[in-house]
Amino acid sequence: MPAAKWWGWGYEGVEFSDEDKPELAPFIADSIGVDVRRKVAAPARFEKLDIPDSRLPPGLRLALEQAVQTPYVSTDRLDRVIHARGKSLRDLIRQRRGEFARLPDVVVRPAGEEEVAATVQAALQADAVVIPFGGGSSISGSLEAPADETRPVISVDLERLDQVLDIDASSRLARVQAGVFGPRLEEQLTALGYTFGHFPDSFAHSTLGGWIATRSSGMQSDRYGDIADMVKGLRVVTPSGTLVIRPVPATSTGPSVRQMVLGSEGRLGIITEATVHVRRIPTQRKILGYLFPAFADGLAAMRDLAASEYSVSVTRVSDPNETQFSFAMRVSPTLADKAQSAALKAYLARRLGFDVSKMCLAFIGYEGSDRHVASQRRSVGRLVKRHGGLCIGSGPGALYDQKKFDIPYIRDFLLDRGAPGDVSETATTWSNLMPLYDAVTTAANGAFADLGVQGYLMCHLSHSYHAGACLYFTFAFGASGQDEMLGEYEVVKSAIQQAFVDNGATLSHHHAVGTEHAGKHLNPGKIV
Numbered sequence: 001m002p003a004a005k006w007w008g009w010g011y012e013g014v015e016f017s018d019e020d021k022p023e024l025a026p027f028i029a030d031s032i033g034v035d036v037r038r039k040v041a042a043p044a045r046f047e048k049l050d051i052p053d054s055r056l057p058p059g060l061r062l063a064l065e066q067a068v069q070t071p072y073v074s075t076d077r078l079d080r081v082i083h084a085r086g087k088s089l090r091d092l093i094r095q096r097r098g099e100f101a102r103l104p105d106v107v108v109r110p111a112g113e114e115e116v117a118a119t120v121q122a123a124l125q126a127d128a129v130v131i132p133f134g135g136g137s138s139i140s141g142s143l144e145a146p147a148d149e150t151r152p153v154i155s156v157d158l159e160r161l162d163q164v165l166d167i168d169a170s171s172r173l174a175r176v177q178a179g180v181f182g183p184r185l186e187e188q189l190t191a192l193g194y195t196f197g198h199f200p201d202s203f204a205h206s207t208l209g210g211w212i213a214t215r216s217s218g219m220q221s222d223r224y225g226d227i228a229d230m231v232k233g234l235r236v237v238t239p240s241g242t243l244v245i246r247p248v249p250a251t252s253t254g255p256s257v258r259q260m261v262l263g264s265e266g267r268l269g270i271i272t273e274a275t276v277h278v279r280r281i282p283t284q285r286k287i288l289g290y291l292f293p294a295f296a297d298g299l300a301a302m303r304d305l306a307a308s309e310y311s312v313s314v315t316r317v318s319d320p321n322e323t324q325f326s327f328a329m330r331v332s333p334t335l336a337d338k339a340q341s342a343a344l345k346a347y348l349a350r351r352l353g354f355d356v357s358k359m360c361l362a363f364i365g366y367e368g369s370d371r372h373v374a375s376q377r378r379s380v381g382r383l384v385k386r387h388g389g390l391c392i393g394s395g396p397g398a399l400y401d402q403k404k405f406d407i408p409y410i411r412d413f414l415l416d417r418g419a420p421g422d423v424s425e426t427a428t429t430w431s432n433l434m435p436l437y438d439a440v441t442t443a444a445n446g447a448f449a450d451l452g453v454q455g456y457l458m459c460h461l462s463h464s465y466h467a468g469a470c471l472y473f474t475f476a477f478g479a480s481g482q483d484e485m486l487g488e489y490e491v492v493k494s495a496i497q498q499a500f501v502d503n504g505a506t507l508s509h510h511h512a513v514g515t516e517h518a519g520k521h522l523n524p525g526k527i528v
């Protein structure tokens with residue numbers, strides 16, 4: 001496996017590039033005033049870093065070596081740096097600068113539940129801190145020990161717990177070890193004809209245990225549900241023993257312990273195993289692209305879709321700003337593509353009355369038998385049309401599907417050019433989506449203006465429910481300078497999060513709370 005980056009997203013050697021996207025550089029210059037040809041920063045060189053020494057007491061090392069065997073107890077500097085934090089923008093900025101506060105003293109890799117339990121017991125005996133580590137893709141600051149932590153800090157990496165243990169075919173439930181990464185999980189299930197169907201954008205670099213501990217959502221949640229719907233049984237090693245939650249389809253036994261573990265962010269114990277829903281691999285899977293005249297039309301169409309009898313797997317509508325960004329990301333359009341897109345724009349403007357600067361790109365996903373997909377496409381097509389929308393075929397959807405796991409690399413590309421970019425996501429009711437969208441837009445633009453920076457905010461709806469949906473905001477700006485970057489990021493991020501809180505939405509729909517969203521900059525009276 002290629003080495004993971006200690007300073008950025010994904011693997012060493014894999015990077016985002018604008019070279020094959022001719023419209024991106026002018027778009028970035030125009031929207032945040034940044035010239036992508038000018039690199040102004042780079043991650044520090046690893047050899048030059050001032051890495052605090054491990055403070056692992058010899059007695060604890062011995063106990064950990066007995067728990068998991070010597071090769072799986074690591075005080076290696078790179079290992080400790082990689083396990084120090086997740087991938088929030090705050091994490092990336094500080095890692096790139098080589099600013100380390102409290103690194104773990106040791107990284108331990110148990111092979112199974114017994115070794116996890118032995119590790120926890122060794123930690124208890126030594127009054128040490130245990131931080132479970134899945135893929136390290138946390139965006140909420142929940143992997144880092146406090147700077148003033150004086151006890152030994154143990155990062156427990158679950159990567160060796162990566163097996164699908166068995167499948168109960170008649171109940172469509174699989175027993176799976178919690179350290180399995182997305183691709184390895186799907187690979188094992190595919191071999192047996194099943195899929196889990198949980199595809200967060202961080203799929204390649206996150207694990208089942210991490211998804212459970214953060215109440216994650218994948219792009220196909222409209223069909224498969226959020227992780228909280230998909231997990232039935234759990235095994236959790238806690239300081240006082242192993243908690244076993246049996247896999248039953250439903251229960252009326254009082255407040256739900258299962259729900260307490262979901263979203264517990266490593267605070268209750270280490271999840272070692274989960275029993276989860278699996279489904280047969282569908283015959284057909286298709287994502288179609290649509291255009292709507294305005295964001296409100298797209299939201300109304302998704303609301304009606306959620307209220308209808310139709311079943312789709314993906315619902316996503318970008319606002320005009322995100323639509324323009326998506327067009328700017330197009331890979332070297334051929335002359336034919338350009339002619340086609342000019343003809344489409346002319347058709348939309350003249351025949352359908354679209355203002356092309358306000359139009360919104362949407363995706364709707366379909367899964368199932370050929371017949372089911374064909375009938376759903378027809379019915380949903382009629383619904384979309386009632387909201388002024390137009391189907392533009394499977395090309396844009398297929399491209400989005402292929403590229404979605406590459407997009408996260410863009411944050412490192414922007415940081416190299418002095419531009420922080422990050423996300424904030426929430427959920428609210430259908431009736432409150434547009435007011436919330438307007439409030440967040442005002443708040444973010446107000447923050448950019450107060451800072452005197454050129455910023456860009458874009459948004460999409462994803463994950464539709466009976467009562468409402470998730471709104472996912474992405475922002476970027478040209479920072480005043482390297483030293484100001486983190487402070488400026490905090491101003492923008494807090495303005496957006498405060499707007500969620502003040503306007504009846506949740507702090508986070510699927511990124512969890514951690515320290516990043518815990519509300520330290522927010523008015524606590526209004527947090528929901």
Ligand SMILES: Cc1cc2nc3c(=O)[nH]c(=O)nc-3n(C[C@H](O)[C@H](O)[C@H](O)COP(=O)(O)OP(=O)(O)OC[C@H]3O[C@@H](n4cnc5c(N)ncnc54)[C@H](O)[C@@H]3O)c2cc1C
Nearest residue numbers: 134135136137138200201202207209210216217266271408
């Ligand atoms: C670019 C990017 C894109 C993202 N896209 C999505 C998305 O589409 N959907 C989404 O839901 N999230 C997304 N995230 C957020 C992140 O990937 C999720 O929070 C994910 O669920 C974390 O899983 P992980 O295995 O990486 O956990 P980690 O980051 O290792 O840990 C996260 C938290 O869970 C705890 N934890 C991990 N494993 C266990 C365990 N076995 N037992 C107990 N506690 C544990 C950790 O202690 C920590 O508190 C994204 C993040 C990034 C950076």
